Amino acid sequence: MKLHKIKAILAVAAMGILSQSCLDLEPKDQLAESNLWSSPSEFQLFANQFYGWTRDFGSLDNNSTKPLHSDYNSDLFTSRDDRNRFSNGSNSVQESDGNYGSCYAHIRRTNLLLQNAEKYSTPADIAQYVGEAYFFRAYSYFDLLQFYGDAIIITQPLDVTSPELRVAQNDRSEVADFIIEDLETAAPMLPRFAELTTDDAGRISREGCWAFLSRVALYEGTWQKFRGNEERGRELLDIAAKAAKQVIDSKTFSLFKPDALKEKAQKYMFILEDAKSNPAGIQKSANKEYIFARRYDESLAPIGKNITKTNLINMVWVSRKFANMYLCQNGLPIYMNGVKNAQFQEYATLTSEWENRDNRMRYTLAKPGDYFWNNSNPGCRLTWNDASDQSNAAIKNFTPSSGTGYHNQKWASERLVKDNFEGFDYPVIRYAEVLLNYAEAVYERDGKIEDTDLNLSLNLVRTRVNPNMPGLTNKLVNDNGLSMREEIRRERTVELFHEGFRLDDLKRWKTAETEMPQDILGVKWAGTEFEAKWSACPYPRNSEGVIVMETGRQWQDKHYLFPLPKDQLQLNPNLKQNPGWDK
Known part of the structure; x- marks a missing residue:
């Protein structure tokens, strides 16, 4: 340019x-x-x-x-x-x-x-x-x-x-x-990532620089495009797409999805330590997704924040808007043009809306009825949900009874470790973001994206823990009256949740004026199982019986x-x- x-x-x-x-x-x-x-x-x-x-x-x-x-x-x-x-x-x-x-x-x-x-x-x-x-x-x-x-x-x-x-x-x-x-x-x-020595581990690499360039150019390219500067936007989006493609073509990185972790792979990636931090005993060396990370270690460089206790069904009260973003296993939204997806089970019970959904919903958020382990359990989690394992759970048969009713488990350790001493790394740049950057940059630059480009980028992210979910294709979009742009953005929002991208994304897309003033809502309480299980819910509800956590929000230019x-x-x-x- x-x-x-x-x-x-x-x-x-x-x-x-x-x-x-x-x-x-x-x-x-x-x-x-x-x-x-x-x-x-x-x-x-x-x-x-x-x-x-x-x-x-x-x-x-x-x-x-x-x-x-x-x-x-x-x-x-x-x-x-x-x-x-x-x-x-x-x-x-x-x-x-x-x-x-x-x-x-x-x-x-x-x-x-x-x-x-x-x-x-x-x-x-x-x-x-x-x-x-x-x-x-x-x-x-x-x-x-x-x-x-x-x-x-x-x-x-x-x-x-x-x-x-x-x-x-x-x-x-x-x-x-x-x-x-x-x-x-x-x-x-x-140096290229593969050239970094053990002593240089954690330093920025050539591929990391390209990856960051894709982030910068995508941000400014969409900022300009959605403010009427089409030519400037295309120039920058071309830079973003090419930088992301350089990372892809380097064949240096891959999404973290060990067979032993199955649909739980993404969950454990975020709490991976060299101490036994997951039931499969997989260590940090197996993670080829982190392109550039802040490195931590329980003994040498602990995180220094009460990261597990803060994030496990505690401070983070997730909005209904976000929970509704998760697709069903047939690759379609829960509602399309006002018509309910046949796989979506709606809200009658504590768990009905969780059925047939993207597996990231269950292993990022906290599904009612599940068991959860934290960093204070005597034995912590050693297996997957057998009787002895469940007896050590910090939270057994979880029943939401606070906040929005939607809760978080991302960033919460499952091993015995002192508060503030967890040692998992923080992904400054990870490969999943680069794949999503590529798909969005191509689409916004060209006004379209071929299925081949979706398959080498976004669909790898989408199917990482959803092997039976159909990929995003032009046919899927056209046959179901969807918007390719909206589906690309949905994938980005779901994948990068609680990693500090959302407000920056709304700003560059110039959609904050629409999204930010909306009420922050919670679960549907009235007329559902929540009304019996959470009988003392102190929060107001709207006309549909949905919890209203925040109202009167505003956004100005x-x-x-x-x-x-x-x-x-x-x-x-x-x-x-x-x-x-x-x-």
């Missing part, structure tokens, strides 16, 4: 320059300013800090300020805690939000490595770490692009005495092109971007507040 010309400015975010809380030099920066950068090991040591900037289990939180990618901010679930202000549209301009300054602090450090690399006598010896600096600069700018749109482009590690201050933001198209250029520069400098915090605007009067937030 023809890149927009990037403004020839060298500037830093005003808060990063003037505030001691954001871009003030930390001790490791002061060391970096003064050391000799005399060996590859010094470049590697400095680059190591970049890996602490990626999304991790903290990205799943319901937090009033950060993290901004969390699905708590979306329409997929709510919580028993205070209602999320980003989700219900009540957020406002903050004094400081902790995101803007952090991104620029990270960018400064990548620029510092790049500046010193220019003076290094044997560039080939440090190429990997230079590639990492370009990658993580792009990573940080992509956060700025998603959060705020326009952003100031910085290419040097300017400090508090630099005169190039108080400049306006670059246009988002320039920022997107800058990100893409950095990723295209980084990729050939990075200004919510498509977050507001710049007040401290940034005060420190740099040339910054422009995002539309709608200056009132």
Whole structure:
């Protein structure tokens, strides 16, 4: 594609320059300013800090300020805690939000490595770490692009005495092109995934860079397309499709689906540890799906959050909208143009709606009547549901009696381990996303997608734990009056649930104005078995007898971007507040 010309400015975010809380030099920066950068090991040591900037289990939180990618901010679930202000549209301009300054602090450090690399006598010896600096600069700018749109482009590690201050933001198209250029520069400098040594495990690879490029270009391509910029959108979507195809064609990765785990494979992928974390005893080495991950270990680097107790039938109250997204085993939605799918058993009993559904529904959410294990059971789960195994379950014959009635089990360990000490990895980028990126980018670029492209991408994800489900085909769509776009989006939403994609997706599709104001609903209570089993349900119901968990939600055009915090605007009067937030 023809890149927009990037403004020839060298500037830093005003808060990063003037505030001691954001871009003030930390001790490791002061060391970096003064050391000799005399060996590859010094470049590697400095680059190591970049890996602490990626999304991790903290990205799943319901937090009033950060993290901004969390699905708590979306329409997929709510919580028993205070209602999320980003989700219900009540957020406002903050004094400081902790995101803007952090991104620029990270960018400064990548620029510092790049500046010193220019003076290094044997560039080939440090190429990997230079590639990492370009990658993580792009990573940080992509956060700025998603959060705020326009952003100031910085290419040097300017400090508090630099005169190039108080400049306006670059246009988002320039920022997107800058990100893409950095990723295209980084990729050939990075080792292929198969070339990473044991000591380098967890570092970004060439394929990981391509995968991230597919995410970036898909995001901005659809953002532009659904705002009337068709040509710009097609250019970016072509980049997204080709980058994803490079990952596919590398034949380096595959979806995690060991035969021993059958329809439970995806569930156990998310809690895989080298300790016995699943009844089949499968370890992390069997997982070829994680392209780039934050790596954890019970002894050396525990997660440090109460991830199991928070996520197992506790804080995450899943919306009826999401539960209804799961297909039936015949590959069709539960309702099509107002007509009920013959396989759908409706809502009369606690479990009727769960029958004949996508297996991911049962092993992501918590089906009534099932048994569940957590990280405090004496023996934890060793087999699959025999009598002795069930006697150790933390929750036996589960009967929903709180929240929406739809509950989560994703990210919940089934082995005995101290709270906060689980050691499963966090997938920053996984192969399933790349396959879905490819299918969507091809469809949105071309206005159509061939069955062959669906079969090498989306259908692999769809049938991973649903071997008998028909794949998505043009015939299936046409014969049943479906929308190919809607089905591609459905697959993405179901597969990437609780991984921090949903609100970003609604924004780029420009459908948040429709989806976000809708009430967050729960199970159908009145006239069903729930009325007897959950007789003290304290929540209001609508005219159909469905629990109403949140109402009065709103969405305005200004919510498509977050507001710049007040401290940034005060420190740099040339910054422009995002539309709608200056009132």
